[in-house]
Amino acid sequence: MEDILVPIVVVGILFLGLPWLIFHYVTQWKKNGGLTVEDEKLLDDMHEMARRLDDRLGTLERILDSQDPAWRPRQSVDRAREEEWRRDN
Incomplete structure (x- = not known):
């Protein structure tokens, strides 16, 4: 069971968490850029x-x-x- 949980968490972080974090800060940067x-x-x-x-x-x-x-x-x-x-x- 633990062998299946680690890859799911890693995939979730890589494909959901990291892009969300990048898009969040890009949006903030564009909003406050000028x-x-x-x-x-x-x-x-x-x-x-x-x-x-x-x-x-x-x-x-x-x-x-x-x-x-x-x-x-x-x-x-x-x-x-x-x-x-x-x-x-």
């Missing part, structure tokens, strides 16, 4: 805040450059590339 409206608004707000902070930092650097050109020790290649990127964007 951003909510609140998430999109928060992301937009954070992007706008980052843009404003970048503008403020650029303004401060221009003011400091005009008042004291030697306030930075020296510009590295990375810093020059960063400023070039800021001007382009």
